[in-house]
Amino acid sequence: MKNYNLDSRFExxxxxxxxxxxxxxxxxxxxxxxxxLIRSACSTALNFGEFEGAGSDKDRANKLRITLKELRESIRNINIQIKANLIDAHNISAVRTENDELIRIVVTLLKKYN
Structure with missing residues (x-):
């Protein structure tokens, strides 16, 4: 895993x-x-930015939940495209891996606010 700040990873x-x-x-x-997919992937970065600027823990948790929802939508979209032979699984494997890692990170962050 690359050593990025999370803002950069989402972007x-x-x-x-x-x-x-x-x-x-x-x-x-x-x-x-x-x-x-482009909308949901970009939404993850935008909502994560909102999370970082949120004024309360409740607002932070809400922005993280939206980020998680969009990440899950992105991975589902990629999986559908692979199953429909619209994209090659090998060619998009790095994007899928990063999507999965970001899901795990957001789930871990959400535990702090629950």
Whole structure:
């Protein structure tokens, strides 16, 4: 695991999804899922930034929950695209691994606020 501050990891994750899907999708399904994945991946970085600036523990926990929800949506989207043969599992393995690691980190952080 790389030694980043978490802000950078979330930004890098979102950027890696954007870069991976930089080419125009070829089908309706690819277009739909790609756009949704980009939205959910970017939302993780944005909501994590909100978490860091939250004024109360309750607000921090809420932002972390939203971040976790978006991370889980991202991994589910990637899995669907792999199963539908829209993307190759090997090519996106680094993004999947980072997504999984970020989920684990957020779950650990959430325990502090529950």
């Amino acid at each position: 890098d994750f979102a950027a890696s999804v954007i870069v991976f899907f930089r080419n125009q999708p070829k089908s309706f399904a690819e277009d739909y899922l790609t756009k949704q």
